[in-house]
Amino acid sequence: MRCIRVICLVLWAFIFTSNANEYKEQALRLMAETPLVDGHNDLPWQLRIQFNNELNSVDLYTLNSTHTNIPKIKEGRLAAQFWAAYVACDTQYKDAVRQTLEQIDIVHRMCQKYPEDFMFAASSQDIMDAFAKNKTASLIGVEGGHSIDSSMATLRTMYQLGVRYLTLTHSCNTPWADNWLVDTGSDPVEHNGLSDFGKVKQCSRAIADHMALFLQRLVLEMNRMGMLVDLAHVPEQVMNQVLDISKAPVIFSHSSAFSICKNKRNVPDNVLLKVVRGQIL
Numbered sequence: 621m622r623c624i625r626v627i628c629l630v631l632w633a634f635i636f637t638s639n640a641n642e643y644k645e646q647a648l649r650l651m652a653e654t655p656l657v658d659g660h661n662d663l664p665w666q667l668r669i670q671f672n673n674e675l676n677s678v679d680l681y682t683l684n685s686t687h688t689n690i691p692k693i694k695e696g697r698l699a700a701q702f703w704a705a706y707v708a709c710d711t712q713y714k715d716a717v718r719q720t721l722e723q724i725d726i727v728h729r730m731c732q733k734y735p736e737d738f739m740f741a742a743s744s745q746d747i748m749d750a751f752a753k754n755k756t757a758s759l760i761g762v763e764g765g766h767s768i769d770s771s772m773a774t775l776r777t778m779y780q781l782g783v784r785y786l787t788l789t790h791s792c793n794t795p796w797a798d799n800w801l802v803d804t805g806s807d808p809v810e811h812n813g814l815s816d817f818g819k820v821k822q823c824s825r826a827i828a829d830h831m832a833l834f835l836q837r838l839v840l841e842m843n844r845m846g847m848l849v850d851l852a853h854v855p856e857q858v859m860n861q862v863l864d865i866s867k868a869p870v871i872f873s874h875s876s877a878f879s880i881c882k883n884k885r886n887v888p889d890n891v892l893l894k895v896v897r898g899q900i901l
Contacts, residue, residue, distance in 0.1 A: 648697065651699070652697070655699030655700050655747055655748070655757070656696075656697055656698055656699045656700070657700040657701075657702075657747070658700070658701050658702065659702050659761075659871060659872075659874055660702055660704055660761065660852070660873040660874035661688055661701050661703055661704060662704050662706065663686060663687075663688045663703060664703050664705060664723050664726045664727055664730075665704065665706050665723070666685075666686045666688075668723065668726070670686075673722060673723075673725075673726050675726070675733055680730070680734060680737075690734065690737050693737070693756055694737075698756055699747070699750070699751050699756065699757065700741065700750065700751075700756065700757035701756055701757070701759065702760065702761045702784070702785065702873065703727045703758060703759065703761070704723075704761055704762075704763045705720055705723035705724045705727065705761065705763065705767070705783065706723065706763035706764060706790070707719040707720050707764070707767060709764070709766060709790055709792035711766065712766035712792060712794070713769075716767050716769060717767065717768070717769050717771075717774055719767075720762060720767040724762075724778065724781050724782070724783065727740075727758060728740060730758065731758050736755070737755060737756060738756050739755040739757055739758065740757075740758050740782065741757035741758055742759065742782045760781075760782050760783045760784060761783065761785040761786070761787065761848075761850060761873060762778060762785070763787045763790055763850075763853075764790030764792075764853070765786065765787070765789050765796070765797060765838075766789075766790065766792060766794055767786075768786070770794070770795050770796065770834065772837070772838070772841060775838070775841065775842070775847075776841075776845065779847055783847065784846075785847060785848035785849070785850045785873065786842065786848075786849065787850040787852055787853055787873065788835070788849065788850065788851065788853070788854050788858065788862070789853050789854050789858075790853050792807075793807065793808075793810045793811070795834075796811065796835045796838070797835050797858055798810055798811050798854070798857070798858060799854065799855065800853050800854055800885050801884075803855045835861075835862075835865075836865050839862055839865045840866075840867065843866060843867045843868045848868075848870065848871050849868075849870040849871070850872070850873045851870055851871070851887075852871075852872050852873045852874050852875045852885070853885065855884075856888055856891065859887070859891045863891070863894055875887050877889070877892060
């Protein structure tokens, strides 16, 4: 009887290994034919906090104090990466724009230092060109609306520097949108989702009306330019409000499904069902 159990275990292990190898081969074939795109990577932030953005002090081939290095990128067949240009919420109303520009700069410098591995990209064609050259297309997403300091001009300037998505909030409210923490109760609701300063007594009606329109104008301007609207880090109400405004598909750059992982950072089913209507990537 024991011998039979051992034989069964060996057969099961063989079948499991065979299936795993088959799935891996299939995945490798798919990634050889179609670019694999990752929507969010915080390596630029790690370079800032660990090395003060001094690229001469770090070797991305041997770096082992982060989740990402060039050998891992190659092994994972990563064809295109959105690098996050993130700065902390405590920079809001202070030097958020300057610090964000520094994070945009570090992505450009990564591409310049490692031209055999990274190719800066700002379009789908750039991604395909990098894929053909066996390089990782490097795109930029700004993580957090506080980085634009409520300025359309700053948004447009960042687009010219290669930014191709903006995450509307991080973990702090902006003057025009609430962040995901309001759904947990740990942050106060300030704007009932998008800005509605008509409910804030200190604000004049003129300011209230102006700020209530800001996010709508922001989303439509992003649509016009071709900058993706990223709804990671926003509360459910903002998700739905933006989907009603946007004329182009939006993204959730690094979110999961709330029904599977019960964290308010994730997306509820009623929002995910809008995928059927072609509103979400």
